[in-house]
Amino acid sequence: xxxxxxxxxxxxxxxxxxxxxxxxxxxxxxxxxxxxxxxxxxxxxxxxxxxxxxxxxxxxxxxxxxxxxxxxxxxxxxxxxxxxxxxxxxxxxxxxxxxxxxxxxxxxxxxxxxxxxxxxxxxxxxxxxxxxxxxxxxxxxxxxxxxxxxxxxxxxxxxxxxxxxxxxxxxxxxxxxxxxxxxxxxxxxxxxxxxxxxxxxxxxxxxxxxxxxxxxxxxxxxxxxxxxxxxxxxxxxxxxxxxxxxxxxxxxxxxxxxxxxxxxxxxxxxxxxxxxxxxxxxxxxxxxxxxxxxxxxxxxxxxxxxxxxxxxxxxxxxxxxxxxxxxxxxxxxxxxxxxxxxxxxxxxxxxxxxxxxxxxxxxxxxxxxxxxxxxxxxxxxxxxxxxxxxxxxxxxxxxxxxxxxxxxxxxxxxxxxxxxxxxxxxxxxxxxxxxxxxxxxxxxxxxxxxxxxxxxxxxxxxxxxxxxxxxxxxxxxxxxxxxxxxxxxxxxxxxxxxxxxxxxxxxxxxxxxxxxxxxxxxxxxxxxxxxxxxxxxxxxxxxxxxxxxxxxxxxxxxxxxxxxxxxxxxxxxxxxxxxxxxxxxxxxxxxxxxxxxxxxxxxxxxxxxxxxxxxxxxxxxxxxxxxxxxxxxxxxxxxxxxxxxxxxxxxxxxxxxxxxxxxxxxxxxxxxxxxxxxxxxxxxxxxxxxxxxxxxxxxxxxxxxxxxxxxxxxxxxxxxxxxxxxxxxxxxxxxxxxxxxxxxxxxxxxxxxxxxxxxxxxxxxxxxxxxxxxxxxxxxxxxxxxxxxxxxxxxxxxxxxxxxxxxxxxxxxxxxxxxxxxxxxxxxxxxxxxxxxxxxxxxxxxxxxxxxxxxxxxxxxxxxxxxxxxxxxxxxxxxxxxxxxxxxxxxxxxxxxxxxxxxxxxxxxxxxxxxxxxxxxxxxxxxxxxxxxxxxxxxxxxxxxxxxxxxxxxxxxxx
Numbered sequence: 001x002x003x004x005x006x007x008x009x010x011x012x013x014x015x016x017x018x019x020x021x022x023x024x025x026x027x028x029x030x031x032x033x034x035x036x037x038x039x040x041x042x043x044x045x046x047x048x049x050x051x052x053x054x055x056x057x058x059x060x061x062x063x064x065x066x067x068x069x070x071x072x073x074x075x076x077x078x079x080x081x082x083x084x085x086x087x088x089x090x091x092x093x094x095x096x097x098x099x100x101x102x103x104x105x106x107x108x109x110x111x112x113x114x115x116x117x118x119x120x121x122x123x124x125x126x127x128x129x130x131x132x133x134x135x136x137x138x139x140x141x142x143x144x145x146x147x148x149x150x151x152x153x154x155x156x157x158x159x160x161x162x163x164x165x166x167x168x169x170x171x172x173x174x175x176x177x178x179x180x181x182x183x184x185x186x187x188x189x190x191x192x193x194x195x196x197x198x199x200x201x202x203x204x205x206x207x208x209x210x211x212x213x214x215x216x217x218x219x220x221x222x223x224x225x226x227x228x229x230x231x232x233x234x235x236x237x238x239x240x241x242x243x244x245x246x247x248x249x250x251x252x253x254x255x256x257x258x259x260x261x262x263x264x265x266x267x268x269x270x271x272x273x274x275x276x277x278x279x280x281x282x283x284x285x286x287x288x289x290x291x292x293x294x295x296x297x298x299x300x301x302x303x304x305x306x307x308x309x310x311x312x313x314x315x316x317x318x319x320x321x322x323x324x325x326x327x328x329x330x331x332x333x334x335x336x337x338x339x340x341x342x343x344x345x346x347x348x349x350x351x352x353x354x355x356x357x358x359x360x361x362x363x364x365x366x367x368x369x370x371x372x373x374x375x376x377x378x379x380x381x382x383x384x385x386x387x388x389x390x391x392x393x394x395x396x397x398x399x400x401x402x403x404x405x406x407x408x409x410x411x412x413x414x415x416x417x418x419x420x421x422x423x424x425x426x427x428x429x430x431x432x433x434x435x436x437x438x439x440x441x442x443x444x445x446x447x448x449x450x451x452x453x454x455x456x457x458x459x460x461x462x463x464x465x466x467x468x469x470x471x472x473x474x475x476x477x478x479x480x481x482x483x484x485x486x487x488x489x490x491x492x493x494x495x496x497x498x499x500x501x502x503x504x505x506x507x508x509x510x511x512x513x514x515x516x517x518x519x520x521x522x523x524x525x526x527x528x529x530x531x532x533x534x535x536x537x538x539x540x541x542x543x544x545x546x547x548x549x550x551x552x553x554x555x556x557x558x559x560x561x562x563x564x565x566x567x568x569x570x571x572x573x574x575x576x577x578x579x580x581x582x583x584x585x586x587x588x589x590x591x592x593x594x595x596x597x598x599x600x601x602x603x604x605x606x607x608x609x610x611x612x613x614x615x616x617x618x619x620x621x622x623x624x625x626x627x628x629x630x631x632x633x634x635x636x637x638x639x640x641x642x643x644x645x646x647x648x649x650x651x652x653x654x655x656x657x658x659x660x661x662x663x664x665x666x667x668x669x670x671x672x673x674x675x676x677x678x679x680x681x682x683x684x685x686x687x688x689x690x691x692x693x694x695x696x697x698x699x700x701x702x703x704x705x706x707x708x709x710x711x712x713x714x715x716x717x718x719x720x721x722x723x724x725x726x727x728x729x730x731x732x733x734x735x736x737x738x739x740x741x742x743x744x745x746x747x748x749x750x751x752x753x754x755x756x757x758x759x760x761x762x763x764x765x766x767x768x769x770x771x772x773x774x775x776x777x778x779x780x781x782x783x784x785x786x787x788x789x790x791x792x793x794x795x796x797x798x799x800x801x802x803x804x805x806x807x808x809x810x811x812x813x814x815x816x817x818x819x820x821x822x823x824x825x826x827x828x829x830x831x832x833x834x835x836x837x838x839x840x841x842x843x844x845x846x847x848x849x850x851x852x853x854x855x856x857x858x859x860x861x862x863x864x865x866x867x868x869x870x871x872x873x874x875x876x877x878x879x880x881x882x883x884x885x886x887x888x889x890x891x892x893x894x895x896x897x898x899x900x901x902x903x904x905x906x907x908x909x910x911x912x913x914x915x916x917x918x919x920x921x922x923x924x925x926x927x928x929x930x931x932x933x934x935x936x937x938x939x940x941x942x943x944x945x946x947x948x949x950x951x952x953x954x955x956x957x958x959x
Contacts, residue, residue: 071395072377077370078399079429083436084366090440091362098451100310100325103265103344107325108308110248110267111342114329117244118203121219121237124159126201129221129235134167136226145176152178163216164238167223170196170231181211186236195220195234205340206241206269206277208288215241215277215287241269241287245278266322268343269329270302277340286317293317295343298324302341312348321348394422403430450594462598463494470571470591471496474584478549478572480504481595484565488519493567501574502549509545522558523565527589529555529580546572553578555585557592561600569595632659636666643670755877762870769863776856786845793838799831 132139133148148167156162156178164180172187186192191202201221209216216238223233248267269278270291279286292299297313308327315322322345329340397405403426407419463481471479478501481494489510497503518526530536531553533546546554555571569592632655642650643666650670652663806827 067392069378071392071399072380073374075395075399075425075429076373076377079432080370080373081366083432084362084369086436086440088362100323101451103323103325103346104308104310104327106265107327107342107344110344111327111329113248114244114269114342118217118329121217121239122201122203125203125219125221125235125237128155128165128237129201129223134223134233134235148176149178152176161239161243162237163240166236168192168234168236170233175233180238183211186234191218191220192234192236195222196231199224199231205271205273206275207271208275209238212240215271215275217241241277245280248278249280266345268345270299270341270343272339274299274302295322295324295345298326298343302326302328322346323348394419398422398426398429403433450591459599459602460494462595462602464496466569466591466595466598467494467496470569470588471498473591474555474571474588476555476571476578477501477574478504478551480570480572481559481567482509482570483567490567498574504549519565522556522568523560523563525558525560527555527557527585527592529585531579532577550574552576553580555580555588557589559592559596559599561596561603566596566599629657629659632657632663636663639663640666643673649674783849786842786849790838790842793835793842795834797831797835800828800835802827804828 129135133143133151134140152165152167156165164182165176165178166174166182166186167176168186169175172185172189172192174182174184174186183189191204195202199222201219204218206215206217208214218236218238220234220236222231223235224230225232266280266283267278268276268280268286268291271277274291276286276289276291276294286294290299291302294315294317295313296316297311301309301311306328308325310323310325313322313324314320324343324345326341326343329342394405394407405426406423409416409419409423467479467481471477478495478497480492480496482490483493484490489508492504492507492509495503495505530538533543533551533553538546549572551572551574553573553576557569558565559567559569569588571588632653636652636659639650639652652666654660654664654667
């Protein structure tokens with residue numbers, strides 16, 4: 001549906017362009033006159049100034065040679081100047097028309113984009129309102145609010161341009177709302193009211209949001225309940241105009257880069273209030289301004305604008321002159337008139353830059369030709385007879401524009417030749433002007449048709465435009481383009497036919513005679529004009545084919561592309577026979593050629609696009625290969641740099657190609673260096689370690705020998721002290737034996753006390769158990785009392801009921817039952833008292849039961865504590881037994897220590913003698929170790945230097 005809207009929009013605006021082009025001719029002429037330089041008028045005026053001075057006395061005093069030369073130069077240069085000025089005017093006007101038409105076409109395209117944009121908003125809001133989650137009551141009840149909210153958020157995410165969607169109930173209250181600012185109640189909003197009133201979608205012109213401060217387009221649609229047919233809610237979307245503005249700005253830049261415009265055009269949109277709502281990035285400050293304040297001449301035309309137009313206006317803000325094309329944006333179906341317009345503006349300095357560059361070549365060319373012809377004329381006059389009075393008068397008349405003036409020529413002398421030459425010149429000038437007019441008119445028609453044909457690069461558009469414009473130029477009844485198949489049968493692929501005549505579009509025609517007799521001629525560029533088909537010697541099958549379409553006369557020209565016959569351009573005259581003029585045939589031939597060029601250009605553009613895509617793909621592949629090669633080279637350089645720093649563990653990645661070969665060679669070198677460094681480092685390390693170990697051992701040996709001698713001396717003193725200590729230990733051991741025996745006796749007494757404690761605890765545990773049993777019996781008795789109380793309560797209740805019944809019966813008996821009634825009342829009171837007493841008893845029983853439970857719980861805790869105490873006493877008893885056993889063992893050990901102490905005193909005396917001998921040997925060993933240590937010092941220094949040299953290299957076995 002969106003595509004259909006777009007096609008309808010494009011066709012309508014193209015129709016507007018065609019129908020309103022003639023109405024805007026006055027605006028285009030006005031633009032052309034504004035940019036027309038004044039030099040052309042000055043040239044014409046200056047050229048006739050000498051002729052106006054012919055009657056002055058000064059002119060009479062001049063020589064005939066001067067007069068003749070002056071007149072000849074004037075006559076020879078005047079047509080050149082006129083032709084140059086005329087050509088410049090025609091070219092200038094054509095360029096102006098071309099520029100204006102292109103800009104109007106872009107204005108129409110801009111309006112079409114607005115149409116599509118608004119139509120898309122219309123369709124989107126309509127589809128959203130018809131979604132089942134809103135319009136179907138069953139689905140609406142099933143889908144939770146969170147899911148609906150999520151669907152609306154996803155809709156905004158999947159459809160760029162929207163910044164807020166709201167679902168509103170008929171009272172104006174918000175039901176659902178996506179992220180973005182919104183108001184609380186919509187009951188007074190115009191599009192909400194209109195949507196409910198009309199039950200149709202509504203799209204507003206751009207308006208300024210009071211919340212965001214930005215111009216936005218609002219679309220609202222009623223949600224019709226599918227069951228009741230009533231409006232259930234209104235769904236509203238908001239689209240910031242800035243979103244569309246960014247799209248237009250990007251398109252303008254793209255158009256400028258492709259060279260399809262004279263500069264970066266500025267796109268504007270004016271809403272129904274006359275406010276600018278879309279503006280280019282350079283003029284965002286224009287948004288919200290009155291169009292009248294920026295473009296004063298354009299704004300009044302937009303008020304009642306119904307067609308496309310162009311005008312030159314001055315921007316009041318920048319003080320810059322613009323060429324502005326404007327067009328209304330059409331009304332959306334089933335909508336109120338939006339009444340807003342689209343504008344395309346481009347500074348005149350950019351638009352008419354080509355005019356300024358065109359004037360100088362025209363002026364210089366015309367001047368050069370005029371000077372050349374003037375020089376030739378002066379040369380010829382100098383060689384001619386000078387006293388030519390009659391010729392002078394004739395030349396004067398010719399100079400004044402009387403081109404019908406002729407001289408009477410008699411004889412063959414120089415004067416006769418001069419007269420003949422003047423007559424020939426007059427004839428040539430007159431013919432030249434007439435020919436120039438015809439050429440100019442034909443060139444204008446040819447340029448217009450060519451422009452329209454080549455305005456599009458789409459083949460179908462080219463063909464349709466070609467037949468339409470050719471029929472308009474030739475004023476014939478039908479123009480078709482006949483495309484050949486490979487077997488030279490063909491089909492009519494494009495047609496423009498006047499109303500009332502048979503249509504030939506899509507007709508397939510196969511004439512066997514045509515292939516044999518005419519194909520080669522058309523390949524050679526033959527153009528055939530037939531004034532009467534019955535007198536042209538055509539075959540019968542050919543005549544029947546033409547009669548089927550009511551053809552009386554036709555004009556056929558080949559459409560060639562690279563010397564290949566693509567088809568034929570055919571003009572039919574159906575009303576009567578027609579004598580085709582040579583100018584028509586020539587123009588028709590040129591148009592057929594231009595159609596071929598246009599098709600060639602379209603095909604070429606298609607091939608260029610394909611070639612560009614292939615080139616981009618190849619370029620991408622080459623860039624990727626180059627990047628991969630650079631990465632490999634950088635990696636190799638990084639590995640080389642690491643190797644120069646001494647890191648021999650690095651290895652370059654070996655890949656296919658030259659870099660991989662270099663990397664492999666580099667790895668081989670590094671491996672060789674690594675092996676060499678490893679061998680040297682290992683040898684140096686072994687030497688260094690061995691020397692270090694020997695040196696350390698010798699130092700250690702010397703130190704230990706000295707320490708040993710010193711230790712022995714200390715040991716001798718210690719042995720004396722140890723002997724004294726051994727004697728002290730013997731005395732202490734005897735005392736410890738006495739203390740241990742005392743502790744053993746104490747442990748035996750504690751064991752007896754513990755046995756008595758255990759017996760007492762067991763008796764207490766038995767007493768607590770008996771008490772707990774009695775408490776349980778008390779609880780059971782209280783429960784029985786509670787049952788009895790409940791029974792008494794029931795009896796009291798029944799008694800009370802019987803008393804009430806007796807009272808009722810006594811009242812029925814009257815006076816006789818009064819005594820019985822008193823007894824019944826007393827029984828009732830007794831029953832009430834019994835009930836109250838039972839309640840008190842019941843309360844007391846409950847208290848007894850509760851306290852009984854607490855006592856039982858306390859007894860249970862006491863029982864547990866008794867059990868724990870019993871366990872603790874048993875443990876203590878066991879520990880006392882262990883203490884008794886340990887004390888006995890300690891007593892035995894102390895006795896052993898006493899005996900061992902005596903033996904140690906004897907041994908210490910022997911050790912003292914041996915230690916003295918060892919001290920002497922240790923002093924000798926220390927002296928020898930110091931001498932060996934000095935010898936190994938030099939070996940250690942050399943080994944360390946070798947190790948430092950190879951330590952700069954990092955090999956695989958290092959971290």
